[in-house]
Amino acid sequence: MSKAFYRYWGKARPDKEGGPAYHLLPYHCLDVAAVADQWWQYSAGIRRSFAKITGLAEEQARAWVLFFIALHDYGKFDLRFQRKAPEVWKAVNAELSGIPVRLTPLSIKEYYHGPAGLYWFYQDAKERFSAGDDDFYFDDNEDWLAWYGWLAAVTGHHGIVPEDYQKENRDYNLTIVEADLLSAFKQARLQWLEALEHLFLNPAGLSLNDTPPTLEKTGSGQTPATMLAGFCSVSDWLGSSDYFKYDDQPSDDLRQWYDARLAVAGQALQEAGVISQIKPYQNIDVLLNGHSPRQVQCLVEQLPKTQGLTLIEASTGSGKTETALAYAWQLMALGLADNIVFALPTQATANAMLRRLEKAAPLLFANKTNVILAHGRAQYEQNFINLKQACNPQTAQGHEEAWVQCGNWLAQSRKRVFLGQIGVCTVDQVLVSVLPVKHKFVRGFGIGRSILIIDEVHAYDSYMYGLLDAVLEQQRLVGGSAVLLSATLPSRQKEQLAKAWGCNLSAADAAYPLISHYNDGKSCVYDLTAQPDQQPKTTSVHLELVKSPHLLPDDSFIQRLLDAVEKGAQVCMVCNLVAVAQQLYHQLQARIAQIEALAEDQLLLFHSRFIFADRQQKEQTVLDLFGADPKPENARTKGHLLIATQVVEQSLDLDFDWLITQLCPVDLLFQRMGRLHRHRRGRPEGFADPVCTVLLPTEDDYELHELIYGNSRVLWRTQQCLQRAELETEARVSFPAAYRDWIETVYCEDPWSDEPEWVLKSYEAYEKDRYASQMTARQLINSSMNELSDNDGNVAALTRDGEMSLNLILFCNNIQGERCLLDGELIDKQDDSDRLEAINLNSVAVPKNWSRHGRLPEADKEGLIWLPIQAAEKGRFIAQQGDCIYLYHASTGLNRMEQPEENP
Numbered sequence: 001m002s003k004a005f006y007r008y009w010g011k012a013r014p015d016k017e018g019g020p021a022y023h024l025l026p027y028h029c030l031d032v033a034a035v036a037d038q039w040w041q042y043s044a045g046i047r048r049s050f051a052k053i054t055g056l057a058e059e060q061a062r063a064w065v066l067f068f069i070a071l072h073d074y075g076k077f078d079l080r081f082q083r084k085a086p087e088v089w090k091a092v093n094a095e096l097s098g099i100p101v102r103l104t105p106l107s108i109k110e111y112y113h114g115p116a117g118l119y120w121f122y123q124d125a126k127e128r129f130s131a132g133d134d135d136f137y138f139d140d141n142e143d144w145l146a147w148y149g150w151l152a153a154v155t156g157h158h159g160i161v162p163e164d165y166q167k168e169n170r171d172y173n174l175t176i177v178e179a180d181l182l183s184a185f186k187q188a189r190l191q192w193l194e195a196l197e198h199l200f201l202n203p204a205g206l207s208l209n210d211t212p213p214t215l216e217k218t219g220s221g222q223t224p225a226t227m228l229a230g231f232c233s234v235s236d237w238l239g240s241s242d243y244f245k246y247d248d249q250p251s252d253d254l255r256q257w258y259d260a261r262l263a264v265a266g267q268a269l270q271e272a273g274v275i276s277q278i279k280p281y282q283n284i285d286v287l288l289n290g291h292s293p294r295q296v297q298c299l300v301e302q303l304p305k306t307q308g309l310t311l312i313e314a315s316t317g318s319g320k321t322e323t324a325l326a327y328a329w330q331l332m333a334l335g336l337a338d339n340i341v342f343a344l345p346t347q348a349t350a351n352a353m354l355r356r357l358e359k360a361a362p363l364l365f366a367n368k369t370n371v372i373l374a375h376g377r378a379q380y381e382q383n384f385i386n387l388k389q390a391c392n393p394q395t396a397q398g399h400e401e402a403w404v405q406c407g408n409w410l411a412q413s414r415k416r417v418f419l420g421q422i423g424v425c426t427v428d429q430v431l432v433s434v435l436p437v438k439h440k441f442v443r444g445f446g447i448g449r450s451i452l453i454i455d456e457v458h459a460y461d462s463y464m465y466g467l468l469d470a471v472l473e474q475q476r477l478v479g480g481s482a483v484l485l486s487a488t489l490p491s492r493q494k495e496q497l498a499k500a501w502g503c504n505l506s507a508a509d510a511a512y513p514l515i516s517h518y519n520d521g522k523s524c525v526y527d528l529t530a531q532p533d534q535q536p537k538t539t540s541v542h543l544e545l546v547k548s549p550h551l552l553p554d555d556s557f558i559q560r561l562l563d564a565v566e567k568g569a570q571v572c573m574v575c576n577l578v579a580v581a582q583q584l585y586h587q588l589q590a591r592i593a594q595i596e597a598l599a600e601d602q603l604l605l606f607h608s609r610f611i612f613a614d615r616q617q618k619e620q621t622v623l624d625l626f627g628a629d630p631k632p633e634n635a636r637t638k639g640h641l642l643i644a645t646q647v648v649e650q651s652l653d654l655d656f657d658w659l660i661t662q663l664c665p666v667d668l669l670f671q672r673m674g675r676l677h678r679h680r681r682g683r684p685e686g687f688a689d690p691v692c693t694v695l696l697p698t699e700d701d702y703e704l705h706e707l708i709y710g711n712s713r714v715l716w717r718t719q720q721c722l723q724r725a726e727l728e729t730e731a732r733v734s735f736p737a738a739y740r741d742w743i744e745t746v747y748c749e750d751p752w753s754d755e756p757e758w759v760l761k762s763y764e765a766y767e768k769d770r771y772a773s774q775m776t777a778r779q780l781i782n783s784s785m786n787e788l789s790d791n792d793g794n795v796a797a798l799t800r801d802g803e804m805s806l807n808l809i810l811f812c813n814n815i816q817g818e819r820c821l822l823d824g825e826l827i828d829k830q831d832d833s834d835r836l837e838a839i840n841l842n843s844v845a846v847p848k849n850w851s852r853h854g855r856l857p858e859a860d861k862e863g864l865i866w867l868p869i870q871a872a873e874k875g876r877f878i879a880q881q882g883d884c885i886y887l888y889h890a891s892t893g894l895n896r897m898e899q900p901e902e903n904p
Contacts, residue, residue, distance in 0.1 A: 003195065004188040006250035007093040010076055011240065012085040022088045023246040025076050026192060030258045032239035033070040033200075034265035036231060040065070042266075042275050044335030045449040049227055052479035054213040063204035064150070064212050069232045070196050072154040075117030077189045079181065080108050092248070099181050115162035117155035118148075122167035124189055142214070149215035153225035157233040159438035161225070195254060226433075227478045230445020234274075234419065243268040274419045277367040281333040284326035286363050288319075295319060296513045298534050299526045300326045305334055308519030309472060309501040310483045311457075311494065313512065315536055315736050316674035320485045321356065321455070323515075328451035329364050331481055340364075341418050341450040343427040345459040345650055348619060352652070353455070354424045361422055370420030374429045418446020427454060427464070434470040434781050447471070448478040456650055457484040458493070458667055461710075462770040465496065466777025472500040487670060488512065488739040490747035498523060512740050536736050541673050543731040544693040545722055550703065551662040551695045552580070558591060564658055565639035566597050568684040570626055572642045573660040574649065574672050576705050578607045580662075582895050585643045602638065607645040610893040611810070611822060613841040619652075626654040628679055639684070648675060655679045657687040662695050663702070665709055666718040666746045669694070670739065692733075694722055700756065713755070713763040717746040806851060807843045808865050810877060810888055819866075822877065822888070839864065844894050855882045 010028030012021060040046055040062055050061045075081065082089045083103060090097045122129060122144070129144035152161050197208050215225045243264050251257040269275050284293050284300050293300070296314045300323055303310065310327065312320050328340050342357060344350045354373050361369040417423040423446070430452065433443035452475055460468065475482050484497065494516070495505050503518035511527035513536065528534050548554060553561070553573075564571050575581040585605040592598045606622050608615070624631040625640055648654055649671040655678040661669065669692075676690040677683070696719055697703075706712040721742050725733060733742070751760060811819045811827065819827050821842040830838060843864070850856055851865070859865050867886060869879040879886040887895045 002250040003191050004184065005077070005192040005195065007096070008077055008082060008188060009085065009088050009092045009248075010073060011246065012088045013246070020246040020248040022085070022092060022248055023244075024092070024248060024250070025073065026195070026254070027247050027257070028239065028244075029070045029073050029192075030199075030254075031244045031261055031265070032072060032232070032235045033066050034258060034261040035235040035239045035268060036069045037062075037066055038262055038265040038269055039231075039235065039274070042269065043338050043449065045332075045338035046231070048335060049448055049479045053215065053227060053477075056213060060204045060206060063200050063206055065228065065231070067196050067200040068150045068154045068212075068228065069235060070200065071117065071121070071151070071193075072157050072232050072236060073113060073117065074121055074189065074192075075113035075115070075119070075155065077120065077185050077192070078111065078113065078116055079103065079185065080111035081113045081116075083108050084111075096181060096184055099178055101178065101181065112158070114155045114158045114160070115166045118151050118162045118166055119168075120189060121147075121151055124186055124193075143211050146211045146214040149225050150212050150228065153215075153229040153441075154232045156229055156441070157236050159233075161229060161441070199255060199258065226441045226444035226474060227448050229441035230443075230448075233439060233442050234416075234445065238268045238272055239265070241268055241272075243271070272419075273368070273370040273421075275367070276332075276338045276365060276421050278329075278332045278338075279364060279366050281330045284322060287322045287326055287329075287360060293319075295528070295534050295536055296515060297323050297326070298528070298531055299323070299515050300330070302526050303327055303330075303515065304517050304519070304524065305330060305336075306519060307336060307476075307479055307481050308517050309476070309497065309503070310481070311489070311497065311514075311516040311518075312483065312485050313488050313514045313516075313739075315487055315513065315739065316671070317678065318513065318536060321353075324453045324483045324485060325357075325360055325364070327483060328453065328481075331451055332364070337451045337481060338449045339418070339421045339423070339446075339451075341423045341425070341430065341447055341452050343425050343430045343452070343454045345427055345456045346647075347426055348647070348652065349455070349650060350424050350426050357422050357424055365421050367421075369422065371422045371424065372417045372420045374417035374423065374425040416442070416446075418443055418450060423450070427460065430454070430471055431464060431467040434467060434474060436780065444474060448475060448480045450480065452480065452482040453485065454482070455485045457497075458486045458489050459650060461773065463773035463777050465493070466774035467781070469496065469500040470778075470781050472497065476501050487674075488667070488743050490667075490743055492747060492749060510740060512736050538734055538737070539690075540732040540734045541676060542689055542691045543722060543725055543733060544691060545696055545726055545731070546693060547696045547698045549698050551576075551697060551705065552584070553660070553695065558588065561588070561641055561660070562591060562595060562598065564684075564687075565602055565641050566595075567686060568637070568639045569657040569687050570636060570640055570642075570655070571658045571660070572626070572644060572648065572654070572656040572675065574644055574646070574662065574664075576645070576662050576664060576708050578609050578645055578893070579895065581605060581607050581643050581645050582892055585892060588641065588643070602640050604640065604642045605644075605892055606642060606647060607893060608647055609844055609846065609895075610890075611842050611844045611888075613823065614890050614893070619647075622648070622654065623652070626656060628653050628655065636681075648672070653678065655681070657683055658691055658693070660693040660695070663697070663705065663715060663719060665711070665714045666721065666742050669718060670735075670742075673733070696722070700758065706762070710769065711763065711766045713759050713766070714746055716755070716759050717752070720752075721745060806846050806848055806856070806859070806865055807863065808846050808856070808867055808894070809839060809843050810867050810869050810879065810886075810894075812869050812877070844888075846894065846896075850884075850896065853882065855884045857881065 005026050006024055008025040009022040010025035011023035047058050047062075050065055051058050054061045054064065056064070079101065080103060082093070129141065129147070148164055148167070152164070156162055193208060201207055201210070215228075244261070284297055285291070288297070295318045296312060297319045312323055314320050314323075325340070328337070331337050332339070340357075342353055344353055350373065354371065358371050361371050417425055417429060429443070430447060433440050433447055452471075454468075472482055489497075491505065491509070494509065498505055498516075498518050501518045502521055503523050505523065509516060509525060511525065511529065513528065515526040517524045517526070546553075546557065548557070561571060561573070573584070575584065582605065585603070588603055589600070592600065592603055604618075604622065604625070606618050610618060622642065622644075625635050626642065630636050642648075642656075646668070649668055654675045656675050657677070659672060659676050661672050664672070673690075673692050676692060700716070702712055702715050706715060709715060725731060809821070811821055814820050814826075818829070821827055821838055823838075823842060825838045825842070827835060827838055856865050857867060867879050867881065869877040869886070869888070877888045883898055885897045887897070
């Protein structure tokens with residue numbers, strides 16, 4: 001007589017489709033376990049991670065993992081689930097389906113089998129887990145807490161891990177169902193447990209009487225169950241795919257049936273693109289196109305071949321990326337990880353890194369390599385579009401079997417970005433893995449089996465560092481590794497990062513450049529002391545300090561800018577505010593119009609407040625003119641002046657003859673200086689040496705600039721260092737020494753003896769805000785709030801503190817009253833996918849405070865703000881809302897002007 005568990009369905013489909021109408025519940029559970037089993041065999045990283053998490057030998061770790069994954073749909077052994085497909089229920093279990101019951105349609109519709117699985121498991125073994133008290137409230141014993149950690153992970157496979165209290169959730173109490181019906185369901189569940197015990201536990205010397213290892217939470221609320229939840233969820237996605245044909249007939253030999261499904265699972269994994277075949281490590285030279293390693297690249301072979309946190313501090317252009325990739329390659333080749341996740345601060349830097357890693361991928365992996373991009377607008381990045389098309393018979397890359405591709409299954413969701421061989425993303429996609437977002441554990445699982453590389457790690461605020469701490473702690477907990485890249489970090493930030501890995505700073509951390517490795521409570525440092533020929537050559541930037549009201553250039557300085565352009569110089573002025581950049585651009589436009597020797601196209605404006613389509617074009621123009629390889633080749637034969645904001649200071653490979661910047665924090669100032677004389681090329685007369693002109697305030701008042709950076713002490717100290725250099729070092733900044741000397745001096749915690757009282761008070765307020773931001777991050781990580789949907793708005797709102805940007809859509813009504821976007825698209829007549837693309841291409845990010853006092857319309861249910869405009873003249877649009885006038889032009893972006901109040 002067949003087991004009772006064969007009388008329940010797990011998957012069903014409409015009768016009109018071919019094949020069986022349903023798939024037996026135990027078979028679906030074993031399909032998912034088969035995917036996990038095969039993945040386990042393929043992945044040294046997964047085996048290593050679960051061995052570390054459990055503290056067991058691989059055989060026993062595998063047994064527990066597969067046993068629990070096969071329990072993920074335990075909650076489907078319930079009448080309310082079986083009644084979700086009434087005809088199928090009658091077909092699979094005619095006897096039980098004929099028993100009359102009182103179930104409302106609502107109770108069936110609102111039944112969630114995930115958390116119900118936790119409830120039923122506890123109820124079925126209540127005698128074992130209870131403290132002997134018949135009351136509803138009783139103390140849990142350690143045995144249950146160990147089982148709960150595993151059960152919660154797998155029964156949360158639909159996105160939300162159930163809380164412990166749900167083991168006694170009265171919503172799942174079927175008191176209205178006949179007792180013999182309840183008894184039949186319980187019998188099936190217990191028989192299923194026994195079958196899984198024989199399949200997975202007994203061969204490893206385990207049984208249901210044993211207690212699985214406890215999955216302890218950390219101080220930041222993270223748990224190694226993240227790996228199990230993610231592993232189960234992805235295995236369920238693949239185990240539910242079309243590769244697994246439905247089977248509605250009981251089997252005489254369940255093990256034989258399961259073994260036959262393993263081959264199907266292997267095919268599904270291969271086709272999904274999640275299996276990595278890592279090439280044996282050779283040396284870093286392979287990544288350098290035959291060039292010899294230099295500077296920190298020469299330290300790669302010395303680094304520990306173990307799990308850990310690695311911090312690479314080296315100057316811009318010194319090869320940090322190749323160093324990180326070579327080290328990641330070593331660790332993957334040793335089975336310490338399966339893939340790479342590369343996180344960057346902005347969409348532009350992520351797009352640029354995608355192109356670099358596409359070239360590196362075939363060097364690291366032997367199979368077809370999936371390189372995946374994830375950020376809010378990844379679907380519009382042409383290189384990523386090409387990679388996705390490489391999966392189709394006719395590819396954009398011109399050959400049918402493209403080596404580097406992005407599997408269609410992987411490209412369907414940003415949750416899967418970390419499941420291919422290389423994931424490239426903005427850092428928010430990593431940070432959200434520790435926040436209350438549905439399926440966050442899928443990201444956590446992908447990161448945990450990866451080498452996590454985070455570039456420009458100095459670029460994040462206090463709130464994001466609070467989240468980053470939790471990400472690193474989670475990575476350490478599951479046996480993963482992380483590599484952080486920066487030109488340099490203040491010791492306070494380094495100390496915080498090391499602490500997240502359970503380590504302290506080394507006393508030798510002052511060398512530069514430097515690679516620091518943290519693991520098992522120990523820190524090791526690697527520098528170039530023994531290789532003096534690889535020490536970076538000393539370079540210097542000449543400083544020019546100009547005091548000017550409001551940090552704005554006066555007429556005489558503006559004339560200097562224009563004279564430099566006439567001489568053929570490539571000049572950049574970096575402003576801290578978009579409005580200031582726009583104002584200065586208009587002022588220069590008027591001056592250029594009066595100079596016969598200069599043309600309008602020699603002046604450019606680049607900032608963040610353009611609609612996406614215009615910003616893409618602006619960014620490409622800037623790269624073509626000032627990048628490593630100008631296009632056209634004669635682009636630099638005449639001078640240009642770029643007025644820009646912070647968008648040029650990170651990761652864009654730009655090269656200027658002269659740089660002017662408003663005062664900003666020292667680390668950002670050095671980033672901007674890194675755009676000076678970046679490549680070897682001829683320079684116009686008078687610009688042979690790199691010169692950075694810094695505009696300083698005429699008084700001790702940083703105005704809005706203090707609000708932008710939040711820390712007036714850093715601005716004040718940076719100014720003092722600049723003025724001291726003007727007096728003591730012939731107005732020069734020498735690199736690489738300045739990275740350590742200046743940044744440590746500016747960011748040191750101890751007050752300077754000559755710091756003004758207003759600076760001290762301002763810093764005290766900043767410190768309170770910083771602490772509050774980090775506490776907010778930790779509270780959010782540990783919060784019991786309902787998980788949010790994984791969409792762009794929620795990801796941005798959860799991963800960034802302070803004044804979040806708003807998505808503003810400019811539109812006008814045509815004669816027929818239909819809404820038209822700036823590019824002429826009729827938005828309301830498009831289907832959902834085209835509409836989403838049109839909105840993305842025509843949206844512009846504006847500060848959240850613009851919405852105060854009715855100055856913008858209310859956001860719609862999608863979080864979008866629609867601002868009606870009128871076309872005053874071709875290419876120039878005007879809108880009015882409240883007391884504000886909004887102007888948009890493709891060359892200058894969006895500008896807001898407040899109307900002066902009328903006198904009574």
